[in-house]
Amino acid sequence: MPNLETIQAGRIRTDWQLNEVRELFALPFSDLLFTAQQCHRRYFDPTEVQISTLMSVKTGGCPEDCAYCPQSAHYDTGVDGEHMAPLEEVVAAARNAQANGATRFCMGAAWRSPKPKNLSRIREMISAVHALGMETCATLGMLDREQAESLRAAGLDYYNHNVDTSESYYPSIITTRTYRERLDTLQVVRDAGLQVCCGGILGMGESPEDWAEMLHTLATQPEHPGSVPINQLVRVPGTPLADAGSVDPLDFVRVIAVARILMPGSHVRLSAGRAEMSDEMQALCFLAGANSIFYGDKLLTTANPDKNDDLELLRRLGMQPEAPTVAATTRAAAG
Numbered sequence: 001m002p003n004l005e006t007i008q009a010g011r012i013r014t015d016w017q018l019n020e021v022r023e024l025f026a027l028p029f030s031d032l033l034f035t036a037q038q039c040h041r042r043y044f045d046p047t048e049v050q051i052s053t054l055m056s057v058k059t060g061g062c063p064e065d066c067a068y069c070p071q072s073a074h075y076d077t078g079v080d081g082e083h084m085a086p087l088e089e090v091v092a093a094a095r096n097a098q099a100n101g102a103t104r105f106c107m108g109a110a111w112r113s114p115k116p117k118n119l120s121r122i123r124e125m126i127s128a129v130h131a132l133g134m135e136t137c138a139t140l141g142m143l144d145r146e147q148a149e150s151l152r153a154a155g156l157d158y159y160n161h162n163v164d165t166s167e168s169y170y171p172s173i174i175t176t177r178t179y180r181e182r183l184d185t186l187q188v189v190r191d192a193g194l195q196v197c198c199g200g201i202l203g204m205g206e207s208p209e210d211w212a213e214m215l216h217t218l219a220t221q222p223e224h225p226g227s228v229p230i231n232q233l234v235r236v237p238g239t240p241l242a243d244a245g246s247v248d249p250l251d252f253v254r255v256i257a258v259a260r261i262l263m264p265g266s267h268v269r270l271s272a273g274r275a276e277m278s279d280e281m282q283a284l285c286f287l288a289g290a291n292s293i294f295y296g297d298k299l300l301t302t303a304n305p306d307k308n309d310d311l312e313l314l315r316r317l318g319m320q321p322e323a324p325t326v327a328a329t330t331r332a333a334a335g
């Protein structure tokens with residue numbers, strides 16, 4: 001049994017042992033949730049939720065073979081490869097997201113890694129969204145040092161690059177790149193002064209041990225990711241995981257709680273898969289320490305809950321959107 005009083009003090013640690021993570025998973029649900037709440041309240045107002053909105057700025061036709069992904073060119077999912085979105089469309093979507101209460105705008109592209117001519121278009125998008133006073137996030141695949149630095153210089157705040165699962169299960173999900181390559185990009189991103197958004201997906205046929213290993217990997221990075229998206233697999237017809245079994249909702253809540261305890265100062269995002277979650281399950285996730293969501297009708301290519309339903313859920317739970325960061329507010333005032 002771990003020493004819960006010490007853990008509830010919520011000290012930021014990057015030296016977690018895998019066995020400690022396993023012990024947290026083995027706790028009775030009530031002890032786990034109570035501990036997660038204690039940690040959560042050391043760093044956050046439990047009534048606040050950070051709101052991010054996603055936009056796919058380059059959809060489909062991706063050369064990678066991620067078994068969960070509707071945008072992989074390896075699978076026939078009905079998602080066709082498209083050109084990059086025009087700048088004006090991106091700015092309009094960001095303005096709209098901001099008017100709806102989002103403080104972060106995340107731009108996603110279905111690439112293994114960005115090509116030079118694409119990177120300059122992405123930089124324009126980032127600068128324009130940054131100028132609106134929103135936090136900017138991008139997820140563009142693997143980056144080298146120079147690319148990460150140039151994105152930072154354009155006004156990028158966060159880079160999303162998920163480990164997705166444990167190192168041992170990774171080759172069952174993706175064969176076109178390695179876990180090591182994923183971790184290398186995360187290092188390059190940190191070195192460039194970008195904040196890291198990194199998490200994973202539950203429901204791909206992995207075991208509870210894989211959840212412990214994945215969270216251990218995230219919590220023992222040189223710095224905790226500032227945002228930790230926990231996705232529930234959206235089972236998309238045509239992908240190899242279209243018929244994957246579902247995750248026990250209480251197990252999903254456990255993963256959120258353990259993530260909250262291991263990385264007490266990070267935003268833990270209840271990410272993809274909310275459209276299939278009950279209000280009660282989402283409430284339990286918030287109680288377990290989730291404090292961020294994707295808000296808006298669409299994720300990248302799949303559906304997200306209706307905006308009004310989300311607002312109503314937050315109202316019923318007495319929760320409200322987290323205020324924009326001071327830096328972003330200053331930027332908006334200057335612009």
Ligand code: SAM
Pocket residue numbers: 068069070071108109110111112139140141142160161162164200201231232233234235236272273300
């Ligand atoms: N191509 C880039 C990459 O892989 O990093 C960026 C875009 S990719 C769509 C971003 C993340 O979306 C993936 O790492 C994965 O965690 C998540 N994702 C993709 N398809 C998903 C699905 N069907 N269900 C849940 N999460 C998914």
Ligand code: DTB
Pocket residue numbers: 054070071106108139160162199200229230231234271272299300301302303
């Ligand atoms: C993350 O962890 N989840 C988001 C975001 N980061 C880029 C993406 C979810 C995508 C779900 C499938 C789709 O809509 O295509």
Ligand code: SF4
Pocket residue numbers: 062063064065066069070071072073109110111112141
């Ligand atoms: Fe491509 Fe990213 Fe989808 Fe993998 S997750 S197929 S890299 S878009």
